Amino acid sequence: MPIEVLMPALSPTMEEGTLAKWLVKEGDTVSSGDVIAEIETDKATMEVEAVEEGKVGKLLVEEGTEGVKVNSPIALLLEEGEDKGDLENYEPEGASPPPSSSDDADTSPASGGGKDSAEPVSSPVHGGGGRAAAGGGNDPEIPEGTDMVPTTVRDALRDAMAEEMRRDETVFVMGEEVAEYQGAYKVTRNLLQEFGSKRVVDTPITEHGFAGLGVGAAFGGLKPIVEFMTFNFAMQAIDHIINSAAKTLYMSGGQMGCPMVFRGPNGAASRVGAQHSQDYSAWYAQVPGLKVIAPWDAADAKGLLKAAIRDPNPVVFLEHELMYGETFDVPDMEDWVLPIGKAKIRRTGSDVTITAHSRMVGFALKAAEELAEQGIEAEVIDLRTLRPLDTDTIIESVKKTNRIVCAEEGWGQHGVGAEIAARVVAEAFDYLDAPPARVFQKDVPLPYAANLEALSLPGKDDIVKAAKEVCYEG
Amino acid sequence: MMATKKASAGKTGRTATTATKPAVGPKAKVTKDQLLTYFRDMLLIRRFEEKAGQLYGMGLIAGFCHLYIGQEAVVVGVQAALEEGDQVITGYRDHGHMLACGMDPNGVMAELTGRAGGYSKGKGGSMHMFSREKQFFGGHGIVGAQVSIGTGLGFSNLYKNNGKICATYFGDGAANQGQVYESFNMAKLWNLPVLYIIENNQYAMGTSVKRASSETHLHKRGASFGIPGREVDGMDVIAVREAAAEARKHAAEGNGPFILEMKTYRYRGHSMSDPAKYRTREEVDDIRSHHDPIEGVKKWIAEGKHASEEDLKKIDKEIKEIVNASADFSKESPEPDPSELYTDVLVES
Ligand SMILES: Cc1ncc(C[n+]2csc(CCOP(=O)(O)OP(=O)(O)O)c2C)c(N)n1
Ligand SMILES: [Mg+2]
Numbered sequence: 153m154p155i156e157v158l159m160p161a162l163s164p165t166m167e168e169g170t171l172a173k174w175l176v177k178e179g180d181t182v183s184s185g186d187v188i189a190e191i192e193t194d195k196a197t198m199e200v201e202a203v204e205e206g207k208v209g210k211l212l213v214e215e216g217t218e219g220v221k222v223n224s225p226i227a228l229l230l231e232e233g234e235d236k237g238d239l240e241n242y243e244p245e246g247a248s249p250p251p252s253s254s255d256d257a258d259t260s261p262a263s264g265g266g267k268d269s270a271e272p273v274s275s276p277v278h279g280g281g282g283r284a285a286a287g288g289g290n291d292p293e294i295p296e297g298t299d300m301v302p303t304t305v306r307d308a309l310r311d312a313m314a315e316e317m318r319r320d321e322t323v324f325v326m327g328e329e330v331a332e333y334q335g336a337y338k339v340t341r342n343l344l345q346e347f348g349s350k351r352v353v354d355t356p357i358t359e360h361g362f363a364g365l366g367v368g369a370a371f372g373g374l375k376p377i378v379e380f381m382t383f384n385f386a387m388q389a390i391d392h393i394i395n396s397a398a399k400t401l402y403m404s405g406g407q408m409g410c411p412m413v414f415r416g417p418n419g420a421a422s423r424v425g426a427q428h429s430q431d432y433s434a435w436y437a438q439v440p441g442l443k444v445i446a447p448w449d450a451a452d453a454k455g456l457l458k459a460a461i462r463d464p465n466p467v468v469f470l471e472h473e474l475m476y477g478e479t480f481d482v483p484d485m486e487d488w489v490l491p492i493g494k495a496k497i498r499r500t501g502s503d504v505t506i507t508a509h510s511r512m513v514g515f516a517l518k519a520a521e522e523l524a525e526q527g528i529e530a531e532v533i534d535l536r537t538l539r540p541l542d543t544d545t546i547i548e549s550v551k552k553t554n555r556i557v558c559a560e561e562g563w564g565q566h567g568v569g570a571e572i573a574a575r576v577v578a579e580a581f582d583y584l585d586a587p588p589a590r591v592f593q594k595d596v597p598l599p600y601a602a603n604l605e606a607l608s609l610p611g612k613d614d615i616v617k618a619a620k621e622v623c624y625e626g
Numbered sequence: 627m628m629a630t631k632k633a634s635a636g637k638t639g640r641t642a643t644t645a646t647k648p649a650v651g652p653k654a655k656v657t658k659d660q661l662l663t664y665f666r667d668m669l670l671i672r673r674f675e676e677k678a679g680q681l682y683g684m685g686l687i688a689g690f691c692h693l694y695i696g697q698e699a700v701v702v703g704v705q706a707a708l709e710e711g712d713q714v715i716t717g718y719r720d721h722g723h724m725l726a727c728g729m730d731p732n733g734v735m736a737e738l739t740g741r742a743g744g745y746s747k748g749k750g751g752s753m754h755m756f757s758r759e760k761q762f763f764g765g766h767g768i769v770g771a772q773v774s775i776g777t778g779l780g781f782s783n784l785y786k787n788n789g790k791i792c793a794t795y796f797g798d799g800a801a802n803q804g805q806v807y808e809s810f811n812m813a814k815l816w817n818l819p820v821l822y823i824i825e826n827n828q829y830a831m832g833t834s835v836k837r838a839s840s841e842t843h844l845h846k847r848g849a850s851f852g853i854p855g856r857e858v859d860g861m862d863v864i865a866v867r868e869a870a871a872e873a874r875k876h877a878a879e880g881n882g883p884f885i886l887e888m889k890t891y892r893y894r895g896h897s898m899s900d901p902a903k904y905r906t907r908e909e910v911d912d913i914r915s916h917h918d919p920i921e922g923v924k925k926w927i928a929e930g931k932h933a934s935e936e937d938l939k940k941i942d943k944e945i946k947e948i949v950n951a952s953a954d955f956s957k958e959s960p961e962p963d964p965s966e967l968y969t970d971v972l973v974e975s
Contacts, residue, residue, distance in 0.1 A: 160683030163899045184676050185695070185893065185914065187907070196901040201894075203676045223684055333832035333904065356802035356838040357769050357830055385768065388803070423689035423740070425751040427767035596971050600689065600751030601740035603961040 154228040154242050155204050157188070159213075161222040162198050169193050170218045171226060180208045182229070189226070206231050209239050289494030289536070289545065291455070292485075300481035308450035308482055309339050309415075309471065312457035313377060315487075317347055320375060323461055324351040326362055327379030327416075336381045337417060337476055363389030363414070367396040367466075370412040375461060380416035383432050383470065389414075390435075397466035398441030413460045415469035418446070419510065419561050420609055422474065426597035431562030433509065436468040437538040437571070443492055444539040446470040448513035450480035452536055455490030463492060470538075472511045495542035497549070501529035504555040504619045507546060507572055509535040512559045512591075512610070519615035528623055538568060546572060547580050554585040555622040559615050564592035586622040591615050654868045658932040664706065664863045665923045666941055668698035671722040672920060673942075673949045674731055678721065678738055681953060682898045687738045690767075691752050694722035696893035699919030700825055701726040703866025704793055704886075707874050711788070715763040715776040716795035718753035719825075719892075723795065727760040731948055735956035743959030747966055763792075770803030772796060773822070777809040780820035780883070791819040791877045793870075799830020801844050807851075810883070814851045817882035821873050822848075824885065825860065827892045832904040845887035853883050860888030861917040891917070 159169065170192040182188055182202040189200040206229035213226045220226065228242060303311070317323045324347075329336045331344040331354040344352040355362040359380065366376040380386040386393065393414055400408045420429040436444045443465055447453045453471070460467040482488070498513060499520050508516040513534045520530040531549050535542065550556050556576055558569030573588035594608045675693040682691045694701075697719075705726040708714075716723045724734050729745065737744025737755050745755045753767040763779060766772040776794025783790045800806065801824055813820050824844045828835055835842050845855030854876070858869040866888060873884035891913045895902040927933050 158684065160680075161685050162683075198901050199907075201679075203680045329832055332837075336831070354833060354837065356833075357799045358802050358804060360804050388768070388770075421689075423751070425689065425754055425767060426749075427754065428690070594967060596967055599749040599962075599967065600737075600746075600754070601748035601962050601966075602688065603964065604740075604749065604967050607964060607967050 154209050154230050154238055156225040157227040158223050159220045159226050168219045168221050171213050171220050174215050176208050178208050289496040290491045294483045299484035301484050302479050303450045303482040304477055304479050305450045305453050306339050306476040308454035309457055312454045316458055316461040323375045325377045326353040328355055328381050330379050359385050359388035363392040366412055367392055370410045376412045378414050383416055383418040384428050384430055394439055398439050409464050410466045411464045413467045413469050417473040418470035419472050425600040429598040433538055433562055434567045443467045445537050446510040448534055451482045455488045458489045459492050475511055493537045493540040495545040496534045496536055498534045499532040501531035503529045505531045505549040505553045506557045507533045508559040512561050515612045516559055516615055518612045522616050523619055543575050550576050550580045551583045554583050557589045557618045559591040562593055564590055567592055589618040589622045591618050654864050656864055661927050664702050667702045668920050670945050671698045671725050673945050677949045677953050691898045692719040693894045694719055697890045699863040699866055700860045700888045700890050703863040704870040706867045707870035711790045713761045713763055713779045713792040715772045717772055718767050720765045727762045729757050729760050731952035732955040735952040736959045739956040741959035742962045748962040770800045770805050773806045774809045777813050777820055780818035783819050791821050791874055793821045795823045798826040798835045810848055810851045813883040814853050819877040820883040821877050822885045824887045825890055826887050827890045831896045845885050848885045853885055855885035857887045860890030861919045
């Protein structure tokens with residue numbers, strides 16, 4: 153039997169690609185490691201290497217074919233001792249789809265994210281209605297007729313940095329692979345080209361060192377944006393974030409401000425295991441002297457990152473890898489800057505309040521839709537900023553709905569939801585018709601196995617269940 | 627834990643024994659059996675990695691998957707110089723190290739697919755695998771973390787005075803982490819039996835050594851602590867073995883740590899999704915066609931007439947069978963039981 157060469161997946165989320173070019177022809181002998189073809193995804197061109205030895209018997213897919221499904225045969229290799237005649241016995245088996253980690257995209261993290269290099273998630277533009285929802289949290293007025301430009305979260309973050317770098321010469325970006333590689337997740341794409349290597353600085357793998365260096369540069373009058381490849385690696389640097397950046401203003405009696413941003417993806421990516429999948433929201437949100445932002449959509453990502461760069465304080469800006477490729481409308485305005493410390497009501501409702509931040513906002517909105525079908529109207533509050541926390545907006549909402557579900561991706565103990573629940577109990581106890589409920593990750597390090605990972609992470613279904621419980625309809 | 631054990635899969639020949647019959651080619655003395663063993667061990671790693679890449683392409687392995695192809699001589703050469711009971715620790719590019727330590731390919735592959743038959747029951751994945759039995763201490767996803775931990779394993783050896791050393795592997799990129807130097811200082815201060823092996827494959831993701839390191843001769847990095855270091859051709863398994871044997875002796879005899887900088891090369895991208903645009907295809911091809919560690923050993927075998935082309939093909943075939951069996955095992959092994967979600971968080975007492 154000839155050996156099938158299959159269309160490879162170049163990321164966990166790739167389903168199809170273009171077979172751009174064959175680098176071998178029928179009759180050529182290949183050994184493992186030889187490059188036989190180039191395939192293109194929307195992000196990159198990658199080389200396909202032979203994994204077996206043999207003679208190219210037949211090319212099954214023509215050069216230039218688009219939409220070639222992952223795992224479908226693209227060529228046949230003849231093993232030693234086989235010849236063309238053996239090709240006649242070949243019967244395609246039909247591509248077997250890779251086992252997916254979970255069928256329920258809502259409870260699984262598998263809906264996005266490349267790995268070391270970013271792989272955008274192709275997805276429809278999220279509802280333009282998003283911005284029209286009530287309670288814009290003091291957001292600037294969007295003038296009638298403003299263009300709404302569909303933008304990925306990734307590009308919105310980049311645009312924010314580029315605009316601020318044009319505006320203020322002292323702003324610079326620093327981190328691993330931010331310049332020549334164009335960002336491990338391509339968030340800093342094209343910044344090197346526009347601003348040069350003085351302002352877009354590739355660092356060695358020395359998080360503790362360059363975070364501290366960033367603090368020093370801020371003391372010295374610059375405005376650093378320090379990118380962590382992910383916040384998991386910022387644990388190497390957390391001493392400088394907290395001891396040096398957050399506390400020095402206070403310790404210096406107000407002399408030593410530290411205007412800088414620590415940013416990067418936070419939380420679980422897809423199947424990367426415990427050391428690469430932690431949500432640090434609660435960790436940083438506990439620290440006086442920091443501001444902590446965790447946006448969900450592209451407009452907030454842009455407007456809040458611009459605000460963070462301008463802020464005279466150290467800001468921890470928590471992004472989400474699985475959101476980078478998601479597309480949302482961003483208003484095409486001269487200077488789109490949003491206020492730090494203001495939540496946003498994403499959906500109004502009268503029966504239960506749901507708070508969430510970052511990627512959980514999407515799950516909360518989906519949960520609200522499902523609840524609406526069952527006659528429960530949920531009000532969804534996107535926290536956007538975790539420190540300072542917009543308690544007023546939450547309390548106002550709870551006074552109306554009398555119930556609250558606090559959702560977050562990270563662990564529950566001493567978490568963001570625990571803090572919100574405590575505040576609600578303290579400030580709106582008399583309005584509550586049920587104890588506050590919380591939704592969070594299972595109390596274990598994030599496992600690698602697909603089924604266990606899906607069981608660990610909270611999603612839409614958990615929010616629906618919690619909401620029904622506080623409405624006594626569970 | 628593992629369903630099957632393949633005797634031929636593991637490493638045997640630990641200590642570099644005195645050669646009885648010098649072979650043609652390598653500078654040091656080496657026997658026919660040794661050459662064949664190294665050939666086999668390196669080929670197992672290469673075929674295993676090729677298969678892992680294939681399973682990744684099929685969606686059976688997810689997340690990060692960092693292949694060791696090209697660097698095989700480093701781990702096989704060092705392992706040949708270690709003694710029973712010596713510990714091994716490395717980063718996330720760890721599949722080769724595990725196979726060299728004699729860990730079962732089935733258990734390693736099943737961990738890559740996240741199945742119950744994997745070394746960590748599917749809970750760790752590619753970057754986080756361990757075997758106390760084989761003295762393999764991981765498998766670490768945080769760049770540089772293994773250096774301090776490996777130093778601590780060395781500390782435990784000295785404390786117990788057991789004559790063992792810890793082989794602590796890390797990359798050229800990891801060599802810039804601060805904790806490496808904190809560890810170097812303690813290791814020399816207390817003369818800990820640690821062998822630091824820098825696998826200088828010339829890139830840390832997309833960053834070449836010269837773009838990240840002020841001193842690119844990484845074996846000199848111990849100088850200010852008084853730790854001796856040496857540069858080694860990491861594509862030459864015998865050169866690696868000889869250097870490692872000497873360094874091991876140094877560390878085991880109470881002289882403290884030793885740094886070996888292995889000049890090597892990774893053929894594949896940093897991980898499966900890296901388009902590797904930071905280097906040319908020609909650069910990769912040049913190394914592959916002129917410095918491949920497996921081809922090198924093959925040449926010595928041929929020159930010494932230790933085995934025929936046919937014999938080597940037979941070995942390749944056997945190895946492919948082992949690797950295919952590991953792939954089958956990794957597909958057939960079930961996903962971990964949902965109850966495993968809550969186990970192993972703390973030791974139950
Ligand atoms: C503390 C930390 N920072 C960053 C990363 C992301 N990262 C993973 S591997 C890697 C490159 C390491 O290169 P090197 O040490 O040369 O090892 P190689 O990959 O070449 O084997 C980086 C930056 C990480 N895992 N941990
Ligand atoms: Mg390297």
